[in-house]
Amino acid sequence: MAQKCAIGLISAVAASASLSKSNMASAAADGPLTFSGFSTSPPPQQQQGSGKESGEEESDAPRRIRNDNPRTGSDGFDPEALERGAKTVKGINNSAHAKKVFERIKTEEETRQAEFAAKAKEFKALQAQAEAERQRVVYEEQKKLSQHQAQTKAQMARYEDELARKRMQAENEAQRTRNQELVRMQEESEIRREGARRATEEEIQAQRRQTEREKAEIERETIRVKAMAEAEGRARESKLSEDVNRRMLVDRANAEREKWVSAINTTFDHIGGGLRMILTDQNKLIVAVGGITALAAGIYTTREGAKVIWSYVDRVLGQPSLIRESSRGKYPWSGSVSRALATLKGGGKESASTNGKGFGDVILHPSLQKRIEQLASATANTKSHQAPFRNMLFYGPPGTGKTMAARELARKSGLDYALMTGGDVAPLGAQAVTKIHQLFDWSKKSKRGLLLFIDEADAFLCERNKTYMSEAQRSALNALLFRTGDQSKDIVLALATNRPGDLDSAVADRVDETLEFPLPGEEERFKLLNLYLDKYITKTNLKKPGLLQSLFKKDQLKIEVKGITEDLLKEAAAKTKGFSGREIAKLMASVQAAVYGSAECLLDANLFREVIDYKVAEHQQRKKLAGTDTGNKK
Numbered sequence: 001m002a003q004k005c006a007i008g009l010i011s012a013v014a015a016s017a018s019l020s021k022s023n024m025a026s027a028a029a030d031g032p033l034t035f036s037g038f039s040t041s042p043p044p045q046q047q048q049g050s051g052k053e054s055g056e057e058e059s060d061a062p063r064r065i066r067n068d069n070p071r072t073g074s075d076g077f078d079p080e081a082l083e084r085g086a087k088t089v090k091g092i093n094n095s096a097h098a099k100k101v102f103e104r105i106k107t108e109e110e111t112r113q114a115e116f117a118a119k120a121k122e123f124k125a126l127q128a129q130a131e132a133e134r135q136r137v138v139y140e141e142q143k144k145l146s147q148h149q150a151q152t153k154a155q156m157a158r159y160e161d162e163l164a165r166k167r168m169q170a171e172n173e174a175q176r177t178r179n180q181e182l183v184r185m186q187e188e189s190e191i192r193r194e195g196a197r198r199a200t201e202e203e204i205q206a207q208r209r210q211t212e213r214e215k216a217e218i219e220r221e222t223i224r225v226k227a228m229a230e231a232e233g234r235a236r237e238s239k240l241s242e243d244v245n246r247r248m249l250v251d252r253a254n255a256e257r258e259k260w261v262s263a264i265n266t267t268f269d270h271i272g273g274g275l276r277m278i279l280t281d282q283n284k285l286i287v288a289v290g291g292i293t294a295l296a297a298g299i300y301t302t303r304e305g306a307k308v309i310w311s312y313v314d315r316v317l318g319q320p321s322l323i324r325e326s327s328r329g330k331y332p333w334s335g336s337v338s339r340a341l342a343t344l345k346g347g348g349k350e351s352a353s354t355n356g357k358g359f360g361d362v363i364l365h366p367s368l369q370k371r372i373e374q375l376a377s378a379t380a381n382t383k384s385h386q387a388p389f390r391n392m393l394f395y396g397p398p399g400t401g402k403t404m405a406a407r408e409l410a411r412k413s414g415l416d417y418a419l420m421t422g423g424d425v426a427p428l429g430a431q432a433v434t435k436i437h438q439l440f441d442w443s444k445k446s447k448r449g450l451l452l453f454i455d456e457a458d459a460f461l462c463e464r465n466k467t468y469m470s471e472a473q474r475s476a477l478n479a480l481l482f483r484t485g486d487q488s489k490d491i492v493l494a495l496a497t498n499r500p501g502d503l504d505s506a507v508a509d510r511v512d513e514t515l516e517f518p519l520p521g522e523e524e525r526f527k528l529l530n531l532y533l534d535k536y537i538t539k540t541n542l543k544k545p546g547l548l549q550s551l552f553k554k555d556q557l558k559i560e561v562k563g564i565t566e567d568l569l570k571e572a573a574a575k576t577k578g579f580s581g582r583e584i585a586k587l588m589a590s591v592q593a594a595v596y597g598s599a600e601c602l603l604d605a606n607l608f609r610e611v612i613d614y615k616v617a618e619h620q621q622r623k624k625l626a627g628t629d630t631g632n633k634k
């Protein structure tokens with residue numbers, strides 16, 4: 001029995017020990033270790049803080065009795081618990097169901113052990129979970145940290161980039177400012193250099209101009225002196241030859257006079273004898289007086305009758321007085337006579353200017369020339385188709401070839417042409433209207449059709465309400481407007497003016513084609529210079545002297561031409577900018593005069609240049625004067 005009891009006690013102690021062990025394990029997990037079963041002196045705060053645990057233990061373990069006065073030995077061991085255990089064991093031992101109790105206790109103990117194992121497992125799972133959680137948190141923290149670090153790094157990079165950009169901008173700005181400063185300095189130095197260059201150039205040019213002016217002055221003076229000397233020489237020469245001629249003439253006249261005196265004396269001797277015979281015979285006297293009277297009356301009557309008949313013929317068939325020039329000639333037959341003479345002269349061949357090809361001696365801009373040619377062929381076709389003619393207006397500066405072009409147009413179109421000047425109408429006064437009608441009647445008689453060219457048309461056909469226009473002039477204009485009211489199949493009206501704006505609006509309304517004649521361009525000036533060089537210099541050498549010239553005058557001077565090249569003519573064409581065709585023709589006439597004025601009758605490059613320069617200076621001067629004039633008028 002005692003043995004059993006001991007065993008029970010031992011197992012109780014073991015159970016307590018195992019309980020204490022499991023308690024220790026749980027306490028290790030939960031917090032500070034509690035040893036409620038065999039606690040010697042539990043710390044007061046632990047007892048207070050673990051109230052619930054002690055409560056739980058109260059429900060699970062046998063109830064413990066509070067010992068306020070523990071009997072502890074010198075070594076600190078309190079045997080009371082052991083005693084209590086022994087008592088309990090004794091109680092259990094005394095019980096009839098001790099075995100059952102033990103078994104129950106064992107079962108409970110096993111259950112509790114299992115529970116503890118489950119709890120430990122659960123605890124381990126929780127611990128693993130907590131570990132995983134901790135790891136996740138650590139990972140997240142690390143992730144956040146790395147993100148933060150990456151952000152910081154990116155910010156740092158951005159900031160550095162920003163700084164670098166700003167630094168670069170600042171550097172660029174500084175560089176640009178430096179460059180601008182440099183450019184400004186360069187520009188200033190360039191301007192200074194340019195100013196100095198210009199000043200030098202202007203000085204050189206002024207000097208050159210001064211030299212040229214002096215040279216031109218000297219040249220002009222030389223030409224003047226030369227011309228004067230030449231003129232003086234010629235005058236002296238002609239005076240000498242005049243004296244010789246006069247003497248010869250006097251001798252010849254004396255001889256003639258003597259011849260005539262002797263002839264008259266002989267005649268008078270005969271007449272005196274005859275008269276004496278008549279006067280002595282009365283019958284003969286009567287016959288002689290009657291015969292002489294009848295002869296005088298016959299002569300007078302014939303002369304007066306012829307005058308009357310001629311004036312009638314002239315009025316009916318003759319050319320109106322307003323016409324200055326005409327291809328028809330003064331009388332209807334004179335056109336064909338002159339044409340026949342021309343044919344005979346030319347041996348049946350037509351000259352280059354009248355052969356229908358080319359454009360005669362008129363040099364025009366190619367486009368204008370083409371237009372005139374087209375107009376000529378259109379006019380020719382108009383006539384052949386019996387359609388009405390188209391009137392034309394030529395306008396442009398003076399001396400640009402308007403009249404010449406009108407003549408060529410008429411020639412090419414196969415029409416007759418007649419030329420009148422607007423300025424001739426005003427002096428006719430009250431006669432003007434009759435003359436205009438006469439002119440149109442005469443024009444209508446042309447079988448080939450007639451191109452009536454009115455030069456300086458603005459003098460006659462200007463605006464009708466101008467105050468200075470006379471009544472006669474207004475009537476003449478009205479007469480012309482009346483005659484040109486309808487489109488004509490006989491007359492082409494070609495008007496030429498330098499001031500197209502002055503024409504009466506009714507006149508402008510009658511115009512179908514308007515052609516502008518501008519000043520010749522460089523190419524045209526070159527051609528004009530060539531043409532007039534040919535006309536005034538080269539061809540004069542080929543001209544045969546006339547009969548009178550060969551009888552009475554000494555041999556014509558031959559002009560020698562040296563060094564007048566195409567380049568020289570081109571140079572002259574460039575210099576003569578602003579010259580009209582007429583001015584160029586006159587310029588070449590001046591060249592001819594200068595050649596005749598020279599001792600050797602030689603035209604070389606120097607003389608040619610001299611005259612050109614002189615004429616160009618003259619032209620500039622004239623233009624300047626005209627400018628001042630117009631300025632003053634304004």
Ligand SMILES: Nc1ncnc2c1ncn2[C@@H]1O[C@H](COP(=O)(O)OP(=O)(O)OP(=O)(O)O)[C@@H](O)[C@H]1O
Pocket residue numbers: 361362363364397398399400401402403404405455456496497498517528580581582583585
């Ligand atoms: N285009 C030209 N081609 C050849 N010679 C010309 C030309 N223009 C003018 N001339 C010369 O000038 C002279 C005058 O020409 P024209 O009478 O045709 O001029 P215009 O224009 O009718 O002048 P204006 O308006 O003064 O009457 C001609 O005789 C000729 O020597």
